[in-house]
Amino acid sequence: MDYFKSILLEFLIFLLFFNKTFALYEDQVDKFDWKQSYIGKIEFANLDSLKKIIVATEENVIASLNLKNGQIVWRQVLENPLEHRIKLLHVQKEAVSVSGDGHNWFVRGWDLSSGTLLREWTIHLDKNMTSYFTVSENKLLHIAAVPHSHIELSKYHLLSGQNSGKSIKINGPWIKDLTQCTISGLFFACLDENKVKYINLLQEQKMYAYDLSDVGKESESMSILPFKSTESSVILVKNDNAKVLRLNPDGSFYLLPYEVSPSVVSATNGEQNILLHISQMVENNGKYQITNLDTLTGEEIVFTIETNKEFWQPNILCAICKGTACRVLVQTLDNSLSVIQLPSGKIVWTREEALSQIVATEFVELPVSPLDASIEHEFDIGSGGVIDMFKKRITSQFNQLKLLMSGSQTTTNTTLWRDDFGLHKLIVLVTKVGKLFVLDTLTGNIVWSKYLPNTSPFDGLNNQIAALFVQRTARHHPLSPQCIVLMKSSISGNGIVYIFDPITGNVVNVKYLSSPIQQAMLMPQETENFLKPLIIFTTEGLVELVPESAIMDLYSYRHVLFMFNINKDRKSISGYSFRHSTEKEAKATLKWNVDFGPSEVVSYGIRPASEIVHSQGRVLGDRSVLYKYVNPNLIALSTLTDDPLHKNVHTFYLIDGVSGLVIYSACHKRTREPIHIIHSENWLVYTYFNERFRRTEVVALELYEGSFQSNSTHFSSHAISQLPHVESQAYILPAVASAATVTLTERGITSKHLLFALTNGAVTQVPWMIMEPRGAFGPSGPEEGFIPYVPELPLPPEANINYNQSLLRVRGISVSPARLESTCLVLVHGLDLFYTRVAPSKTFDLLKEDFDHGLIVMVLVGLTIASFVTKYLASQKAVRQMWK
Amino acid sequence: MYNTVFLTLLTFNVVYSSNLEYDGWATLTLQHALEDVANPVYTDRGNISILSLRTGSHNINQEPLSPSDITKIKELSASNKFYQLKSTVLAADGTVTIFYSSVKACMLAESELNDILSVSLDYVGRIIAVTLAVASTTTCEGAVVPSSNLKEFRTTVFVRYTDIGPSPDTASYIQKLEREREAKEKGELKDNRSFLAKYWMYILPVVIIMVLSSATNPDAAAGGGGNGGGR
Missing domain, CATH: 1.20.5 (Single alpha-helices involved in coiled-coils or other helix-helix interfaces)
Incomplete structure (x- = not known):
């Protein structure tokens, strides 16, 4: 009989996964989802021909873009940009890239048309030195500079990596400040004491000098930049004016007699050698112009850039000319990349590369359509009498009928109205450069964007973050929705509060704080205008309110408002109370603190504020109820401690945010990051990397109050009758997760799925059901639908929500409930942007697509x-x- | 008692790294604020010496409350304010940490000063949090309590440890698979039950279906019978 039982179990497991296959049908691809690929801020660009641009970016991506439409032809993602940097991109018959971390440099050859890796070899250095690379006739020259002493020059064969001869030391006591040095072609040049001192790397020991005082220039506040041209040149920049200094192979020099802007490139046009530079016009609303300068004749042709959009400090990356027609690749301060066509000055295409680094996301509901709004207002008890109301109703119903007849009620992509199922929403995105974007969930198109100059994100626990809050949703019809972004000024570090309408992009208010922001939270209660006031806690311990008029609301809720803050050194966490606020001044008082000593907080997790817990307990086999411990104030924290004995020790804490009581703690020895925490309902999941077994482990925790519920109406953190009973279970995740979250639905009836973004490019969903820790069954034995413990979590390919579309370098997953209970909207962001919707319990509230009406x-x-x-x-x- | 403390002091003076493996001690100086203001004045309440962090054995030394303090607690309780506690922890390695904590004064008064002090330790036995709590299933919104109930703190100290978290249980799973495999092999070897005993679950549905189909189609069955009779 045991045999059959096991067969039955296996069959059940099979059935379970059979049920949980969420793979799409082939014709459903792109129907609910969209993907956008990005490459990041461009560092090196090369126009390979009239068709392709080869670029290398700050995100360590090598890509080829189509010159005509800006689409990515191919993209290769290299190592983590936090450790590795691309130092050289050389395009000839193939693209050669040099990237590395200072010790190891990888030289890679890429096929121009397909992007396949043709060759790879490495340069290994013993010491971490400032390295420069340049290419000369199939030789890769590696220059390691030691300030005040010498430079070391090594030559390698570009294709094979064969070291040709010993490395040569060139004396260079004149190399002082490496920031004032550059390499251009075969010349290594430094700015030193009013002179440009340079050497020809092939002639080795001879140093040449160009005296700036000869031309009446001082080196003070001057900088030297490389200049890409057919001849070796450098640009000398001073006060936004630049001059091109040409260095000839024999050591002589030639300073071009033209004053240009620092954003200058050279382009060959047949026999002509021309310079293209961009500058802002003083008149004509500060529009930008591109000047085409013939270096031989000094002839200038000026083109105005025709654009309605804001253009933030454009910088020319490269240009190609054919006759009078030029195509110029321009990157602006907000990381948008455009190609401008000359002589018309029109922008051919624009790529918003800011979207490759998203620091905050939020889903925003759309307002109801005017028709629905009129229905809502039909029965408003207005000032008018019976006849007025009758008239209002008749007109609105007539309008409804008219719309119904004309069929324009169906939502199209262009109308920003709410649909019946709440699948049409807007996504507000804040990017690292300080540009806001609002995307339409149906199409992925940018509805509006806004660049906030001189802003930067805050330093989060392990990434950069910005704070984005929805103060008022679109549900309060005549009032427009309102969002707040908190950023910091990149100049002073003080807080900037940017209040805007997410639908239209209109600015409501911008506030500049006088001190840096430490913590911010949205009050759960609404003011009379349905605004949730934002409480900002500054580093000086002051409390600011947005809007300031909400002080009376704060005052009336001062006994039930609490806030927690992970302190800047990450070694302690404090809880604050607002009970000492007065009617005039908001005040945060320290209520509790937890001091982790030498440990450092690396991750935290709180329950989503909008989450609804549908069932309060779990029915056991003997028909008794095990009540869930649903503490809305629970904070989950992970700390890492450097331990001499166990390497890194990861400790997981559950702390009550009101009382500061440590509810649960568990440690894992010999572990390290990445650590992710998922917190939902009465359960938690955290992942960490186990160094002993070299695998990612996932721990699931469930908290139960027991068979009695201490308070069925509302939860109070003050009344602690007993600590929750914690059940836990650990699993092996056969992959490395780069982000993790859990699905969220409107009413919480739908079962929960965990979403893991894996480093292999997949975003997979794991049903919470198979992870539920049900260690001890109790006297009544295993429950119905109990899944036996399997230590390794199955990750079937059908569970990938992004099917075959790999998503690289995922930084976060954000979820939002649709109005359909079964459906949850998901946005995965990283180098790619992927939006889809998932239905963890399948679309039980929706007719099948092929339903035969x-x-x-x-x-x-x-x-x-x-x-x-x-x-x-x-x-x-x-x-x-x-x-x- | 002072002797023991002195002795422990001597013995554990050299220990700093791990308080749990070598067993450490800690002294908590408790101060409380009987006025709920933003920057309160803390007055002495007593001290607790945890003699052994491993076993959690401790000495509590708290003086009875003075009449003026009792009145203050009553006032705090009646106005639904917070009773604040400041604990200064002196650990075996000489580090001093201050922890703040507070409870609703009315809950403290209603419990007749029967409070709980939760001392949380991290995995090596460093004190990371000292939290005051009152065991109760309900919260109060201000209460008037007779002075006779507010004389002396009856504190319970809980030293709470960080356990080693769970790890994937591969061993027992492999054992389970092994057992199943063995059972399967055994089953294959000596499964000498009759054909019906082995496959009854497959035969039964077939029989039922046959019975049902013949029951729903009585005409055909009857007609067949009639034909037979006519021959």
Whole structure:
């Protein structure tokens, strides 16, 4: 019988996964989802031909873009940009990139048309030195500079990596400040004491100098930049004016007599050698112009850039000319990349590369359509009398009928109105450069964008973050929705509060704080205008309110408002209370603190504020109820401690945010980051990397109050009758997770799925059901639907929500409930942006797509007709029988 | 008692790294604020010496409350304010940490000063939090309590440890698979039950279906029978 039991179990497991296959059908691809790929801020760009641009970016990406439309032809993602940097991109027959971390440099050759890796070899250095690379006739020259001493020059064969000869030391006591040094072609040049000192790397020991005082220039506040041209040149920049200094192979120099802007490139146009530079016009609303300068004749042609959009300090990356027509690749301060066509000055295409580094996301509901709004207001008790109301109702109903007839009620992509199922929303995104974007969930198109100059994100626990809050949703019809972004000024570090309408992009208010922001939170209560006031806690311990008029609301809720803050050194966490606020001043008082000593907080997790817990308990096999411990104030924290014995020790804490009581703690020895925490309902999941077994482990925790609920109406952190009972279970995740979250639905009835973004490019969903720790069954044995413990979490490819579209370098996943209970909207962001919707319990509240409406109508009509016919026949028969 | 403290002091003076493996001690100086203001004045309440962090054995030394303090607690309780506690922890390695904590004064008064002090330790036995709590299932919104109930703190100290977290249980799973495999092998070897005993679950549905189909189709069955009779 045991044998059959095991077969039955296996069959059940099979059934379970069979049920949970969420793979799409082929024709559903792109129907609910969209993907956008980005490459990041461009560092090196090369126009390979009239068709392609080869670029290398700050995100360590090598890519090829189509010059005509800006689409990515191919993209190769290299190592983590936090450790590795691309130092050189050389395009000839193939693209050669040099990237590395200072010790190891990888030289890679890429095929220009397909982007396949053709070759790879490494340069290994013993010491970490400032390295420069340049290419000369199939030789890669590696220059390691030691300030005040010398430079070391090594030559390698570009394709094979063969070291040709020993490395040569060149004396260079004149190399002082490496920030004032550059490499251009075969010249290594430094700015030193009013002189440009340079050497030809092939002639080795001879140093040349160009005296700036000869031309009446001082080196003070001057900088030297490389200049890409057919001849070796450098640009000398002073006060936004630049001059090109040409260095000839024999050591002589030639200073071009033209004053240009620092954003200058050279372009060959047949025999002509021209310079293209961009500058802002003083007149004409500060529009930008591109100047085409012939270096031989000094002839200048000026083109104005025709654009309605804001253009933030454009910088020319490269240009290609054919006759009078030029195509110029321009990158602006907000990381948008454009190609400008000359002589027309029109922008051919624009890529918003700011979207490659998103620091905050939020889903925003759309307002109801005017028609729905009119229905809502139909029964408003207005000032008018009975006749007025009647008139209002008749007109609104007439309008409804008219709209229904014309069929314009169906939502199209262009209308920003709420749909019935809440699938059409807007996504507000804040990027690292300080540009706001609002995207449409249906199409992925940018609805509006806004650049906030001189802003930067805050330093989060392990990434950079910005704070984005929805103060008022679109539900309060005549009032427009409102969002707040908190950023810091990149100049002073003080807080900037930017208040805007997410639908239209209108600025409501911008506030500049006088001190840096430490913590911010949205009050759960609304003011009379349905605004949730934002409480900002500054580093000086002051409390600011947005809007300031909300002080009375704060005052009335001062006993129930609490805030926690992980302190800047990450070694302690404090809880604050607002109970000492007065009617005039908001005040935060320290209520509790937890001091982790030498440990450092690396991750934290709180429950989503909008989450609803549908069932308060779990029914056990013996029909008794195990009540869930649903503490809305629970904070989950992970700390890492450097331990001499166990390497890194990861400790997981559960702390009550009101009382500061440590509810649970557990440690894992010999572990390290990445650590992710998922916190939902009465359970938590955290992942960490186990160094002993070299694998990612996932721990699931469930908290239960027991068979009695201490307070069924509301939870209070003050009343602690007993600590929750914690059940835990650990699993192996056969992959490395770069982000993790859990699905969120409107009413919390739908089962929960965990979403893990894996480093292999997949975003996979794991049902919470298979992770639930049900270690001890109790006296009644295992429950119905109990899944036996399997230590390794299954990650079937059908569970990937992004099917075959790999998402690279995922930084976060954000979720939002749709109005359909079954559906949850998901946005995965990283180098790629991927939006889709998931239905953890399948779309139980939605008819199937292939549902045959015609058939059901036919059957119904047929049945009705048949019943009438039979009724008629039956009555006839009855009459006939009575006559008998 | 002072002797023991002195002795422990001597013995554990050299220990700093791990308080749990070598067993450490800690002294908590408790001060409380009987006025709920933003910057309160803390007055002495007593001290607790945890003699052994491993076993959690401790000495509590708290003086009875003075009449003026009792009145203050009553006032705090009646006005639904917070009773604040400041604990200064002196650990075996000489580090001093201050922890703040507070409870609703009315809950403290209603419990007749029967409070709980939760001392949380991290994995090596460093004190990371000292939290005051009152065991109760309900919260109060201000209460008047007779002075006779507010004389002396009856504190319970809980030293709470950080356990080692769970790890994937591969061993027992492999054992389970092994057992299943063995059971399967055994089953294959000596499964000498009759055919019906082995496959009854497959035969039964077939039989039921046959019975049902013949029951729903009695005419055909009857007609067949009639034919037979006619021959």
